[in-house]
Amino acid sequence: MGHSFELVNNRWIGDGHPCFIIAEIGQNHQGDIEIAKKLIKMAKNCGADCVKFQKSDLHAKFTKSVLDRQYESPHAWGSTYGEHKRVLEFSKEQYEELMAFSTSLNIHFTASAMDDVSVDFLVNLKVPFLKIGSGDANNLSMLEKAAKTNLPIVYSTGMQDMQTVIRAMEVMNSFNSKVCLLQCTSSYPTPEDEVHLRVMQTYRDHFPESPVGYSGHELGITITLAAAALGAHVIERHITLDKSWKGNDHACSLDETELKLLVEGVRTIEKALGCAVKSKQPSEEPCHQKLGKSVVSKQKLGAGVQLCKEHLTVKVGQPVGWPPQDLDLLVGKTLSKDVEQDETITLDCII
Numbered sequence: 001m002g003h004s005f006e007l008v009n010n011r012w013i014g015d016g017h018p019c020f021i022i023a024e025i026g027q028n029h030q031g032d033i034e035i036a037k038k039l040i041k042m043a044k045n046c047g048a049d050c051v052k053f054q055k056s057d058l059h060a061k062f063t064k065s066v067l068d069r070q071y072e073s074p075h076a077w078g079s080t081y082g083e084h085k086r087v088l089e090f091s092k093e094q095y096e097e098l099m100a101f102s103t104s105l106n107i108h109f110t111a112s113a114m115d116d117v118s119v120d121f122l123v124n125l126k127v128p129f130l131k132i133g134s135g136d137a138n139n140l141s142m143l144e145k146a147a148k149t150n151l152p153i154v155y156s157t158g159m160q161d162m163q164t165v166i167r168a169m170e171v172m173n174s175f176n177s178k179v180c181l182l183q184c185t186s187s188y189p190t191p192e193d194e195v196h197l198r199v200m201q202t203y204r205d206h207f208p209e210s211p212v213g214y215s216g217h218e219l220g221i222t223i224t225l226a227a228a229a230l231g232a233h234v235i236e237r238h239i240t241l242d243k244s245w246k247g248n249d250h251a252c253s254l255d256e257t258e259l260k261l262l263v264e265g266v267r268t269i270e271k272a273l274g275c276a277v278k279s280k281q282p283s284e285e286p287c288h289q290k291l292g293k294s295v296v297s298k299q300k301l302g303a304g305v306q307l308c309k310e311h312l313t314v315k316v317g318q319p320v321g322w323p324p325q326d327l328d329l330l331v332g333k334t335l336s337k338d339v340e341q342d343e344t345i346t347l348d349c350i351i
């Protein structure tokens with residue numbers, strides 16, 4: 001049984017707990033707080049557990065030359081990458097407003113800390129847990145800082161190899177046991193053959209104490225549903241109001257219809273995964289009564305006959321009686337009453 005922990009108030013993640021579904025708003029709000037609120041509403045309507053934003057301190061996250069670099073892309077909000085990124089950053093007051101808005105809708109709220117300064121920002125904002133995006137998956141000093149906050153951590157592992165993930169987990173786990181790791185491939189959209197859902201099992205084997213999940217950037221919901229079927233404890237997908245909008249992430253984000261289908265699908269899959277104990281189910285009873293086989297008498301036999309194998313066969317009979325798997329146990333038993341050919345052997349037929 002894998003380790004589980006309380007990720008947000010009264011909501012645990014891990015084996016035996018429902019999959020925690022994070023609707024990643026990221027920067028799909030276009031820098032507009034009203035769009036951000038519409039996305040929060042959409043996530044709530046669709047039944048997601050949490051909304052997530054991306055928090056950067058641009059000078060802590062990027063070098064000056066990266067900020068000054070020309071950003072020639074159909075997705076650019078400014079002529080340099082710095083201008084582009086500035087448009088997409090919300091202020092502290094806006095974060096507070098969005099968090100309060102989420103709370104009023106009863107949906108959890110957090111953001112990924114994209115640099116050291118943003119770790120402090122989010123701690124001060126009092127988010128319930130920290131998300132670490134793949135860009136920081138190998139940023140060991142930031143991971144240590146995040147772990148030392150004692151907040152639970154959801155840690156994405158795009159662009160990394162196993163050795164780095166092991167080192168990162170060692171760093172975090174030496175200060176904080178509440179780390180959930182997500183398989184992730186950081187390409188937008190991710191080609192199906194580069195998703196590698198099986199890595200979740202590798203993580204389970206390596207980190208049996210940690211919940212495991214999936215952060216997806218592929219098109220559609222099939223692969224993410226498969227992640228749920230493979231037992232993901234946490235799932236994260238970008239969401240959008242319109243896939244055709246300007247922005248790097250819209251095209252591989254889920255629209256409202258898809259998010260709703262994803263949440264419904266995950267909940268259905270959870271029910272269907274059930275438990276690992278094989279047993280006859282209550283809903284099978286009608287079928288068992290109609291088509292379940294029983295031991296029946298091959299011929300008319302009188303009371304007092306001692307049963308042998310040749311007296312008995314297996315058919316669908318009425319009522320349902322002695323179970324075929326126990327036919328051998330009837331051999332040697334004495335009939336308490338006469339039985340007809342094709343009569344079901346029931347308990348009261350034998351002494």
Ligand SMILES: CC(=O)N[C@H](C=O)[C@@H](O)[C@H](O)[C@H](O)COP(=O)(O)O
Binds near residue numbers: 026075133188
């Ligand atoms: C690795 C990582 O951080 N990826 C994030 C999460 O998936 C993305 O949302 C990026 O922030 C986004 O694609 C960047 O787009 P641009 O560079 O156009 O602002």
Ligand SMILES: C=C(OP(=O)(O)O)C(=O)O
Binds near residue numbers: 131132133135157215
């Ligand atoms: C980049 C992020 O996530 P992921 O690596 O899971 O896509 C993020 O949370 O900001």
